[in-house]
Amino acid sequence: MATEKIGLYVHAPFCVKKCSYCAFNSVEKPRDTSGMCTALSTEFIRRTQQPDLEYQTFYAGGGTPTLLPPEFWKRMIDMVRAPWLKEVTIETNPAVLDAIDYSSLHIAGFNRISVGVQSFCDKNLKLLGRRHTAEEARETLQLISRTGFKNISLDLMYGLPGQTPEHQKNDIIEALSFMPQHISTYDLTLEPGTPMGNRGEKASEDQCAEMYHQIHEILTANGYVHYEVSSYALEDKYRSMHNSSYWDRTSYIGIGPSAHSFSGTKRSWNIPGIPEYESALLKGELPEDSSEEITDENAVNEILSIGFRNTNGVDLNELDKFGFRLDPTDLLHTGLIEQKGDFLVPDEKGMLFADLLALKASELLEKTSGV
Ligand code: SF4
Known part of the structure; x- marks a missing residue:
């Protein structure tokens, strides 16, 4: 197995x-x-x-x-x-x-x-x-x-x-x-x-x-x-x-009030209130509050916002797996990132501006598959 x-x-x-x-x-x-x-x-x-x-x-x-x-x-x-x-x-x-x-x-x-x-x-x-x-x-x-x-x-x-x-x-x-x-x-x-x-x-x-x-x-x-x-x-x-x-988007299980779990395609989170959390378990129920399926677009935006915050950077092949292509020319002109093979890697200043880089990159995404 x-x-x-x-x-x-x-x-x-x-x-x-x-x-x-x-x-x-x-x-x-x-x-x-x-x-x-x-x-x-x-x-x-x-x-x-x-x-x-x-x-x-x-x-x-x-x-x-x-x-x-x-x-x-x-x-x-x-x-x-x-x-x-x-x-x-x-x-x-x-x-x-x-x-x-x-x-x-x-x-x-x-x-x-x-x-x-x-x-x-x-x-x-x-x-x-x-x-x-x-x-x-x-x-x-x-x-x-x-x-x-x-x-x-x-x-x-x-x-x-x-x-x-x-x-x-x-x-x-x-x-x-x-x-x-x-x-x-x-x-x-x-x-x-x-x-x-x-x-x-x-x-x-x-x-x-x-x-x-x-x-x-x-x-x-x-x-x-x-x-x-x-x-x-x-x-x-x-x-x-x-x-x-x-940051690698590995699956995780979160235990406890308000803890989040991630399965790769779904994110779910627990009831935040402590009495409600305890009583759900006493009743034999899982204390899950809600969940959402992760669309390809959500996944790609997560990859961008996480990738520009760390020195592993954004893997362009990973975007491709979700059906998106990114032309990095404009991003490279910011001087905040460099391209290393298939990765866009932020420098020290780039990590500070990760949110802006992710926003800009998101605007530059092109869909390569789907309808
Ligand atoms: S109250 Fe203070 S010690 Fe407790 S979780 Fe918040 S920051 Fe940490």
């Missing part, structure tokens, strides 16, 4: 407190998380027990997945543990420093950990509504590296209101002092309905662009590979396999 390579995402929807910029589906952790653990396990069993699936990556995200017990995560990983399971990641937050037994998580099977540091400046952390200090972030990173994790990713945020490129440089320099295997850097997004989104404050566009280029300059000078607009790996082997599989 043919097997299918697939990624697995598990969404743990609890946090210590909500951060001021966050629009992810998460709520404050209740005292008892056993109902959610049971619901996640139940959905997991129902969705993942097909013998022809090869789970390559397992990603525990959220929320703050380290707020769920290590024994729970061990049971989940044990259910898909196989020689082809390569990357097993969990996200964590320095605000839960004392409560977490990182050794147990490592022993449970996680071989990669992503730490939401965001900044090493207490003023910025307060502004972001983070529940940890810069010192707690440092202690968390030190603790994790002592517990056996050899693949640590560190998240930083930039473009904060009042932040200058000079301030932001301090964050990068301090992040480098830990030499994490991976660094993700995110431009602050003002999400409607969040306290920071409602205030509408952020560094100017010019300053954000300057910070983006500064990050690229410093990290690449220190040996990191800039392989996606927000992502840097210390060596190629430390590129996030799980995220890369999203």
Whole structure:
């Protein structure tokens, strides 16, 4: 029987407190998380027990997945543990420093950990509504590296209101002092309905662009590979396999409230509400909210928007498979991409303008088949 390579995402929807910029589906952790653990396990069993699936990556995200017990995560990983399971990641937050037994998580099977540091400046952390200090972030990173994790990713945020490129440089320099295997850097997004989104404050566009280029300059000078607009790996082997599989349009199964799944031709997503999610599973139903079939046109636009965000670029042959041709002449004139064989590859500046490039490319598409 043919097997299918697939990624697995598990969404743990609890946090210590909500951060001021966050629009992810998460709520404050209740005292008892056993109902959610049971619901996640139940959905997991129902969705993942097909013998022809090869789970390559397992990603525990959220929320703050380290707020769920290590024994729970061990049971989940044990259910898909196989020689082809390569990357097993969990996200964590320095605000839960004392409560977490990182050794147990490592022993449970996680071989990669992503730490939401965001900044090493207490003023910025307060502004972001983070529940940890810069010192707690440092202690968390030190603790994790002592517990056996050899693949640590560190998240930083930039473009904060009042932040200058000079301030932001301090964050990068301090992040480098830990030499994490991976660094993700995110431009602050003002999400409607969040306290920071409602205030509408952020560094100017010019300053954000300057910070983006500064990050690229410093990290690449220190040996990191800039392989996606927000992502840097210390060596190629430390590129996030799980995220890369999203960008390659590999199928994945998402477990948990609001988690999305993708089968190559269909995208579906779960009920976001936690009580509704739990009660659907208690009733023996799958907690799917809705789904959509992916048309060839949708697929091609996804390939463009993802491709211009990373250094693998856009594969023109892939567009052809969906019945579209792209004459890249006008795009090449922008000076933001170059053609390498059948691939259109953005440079560092091109990745920053990925959305514009994708829009322009979409306008230039020609249909080669169909009616
Ligand atoms: S810790 Fe992460 S998921 Fe939780 S509220 Fe903050 S940003 Fe959102």
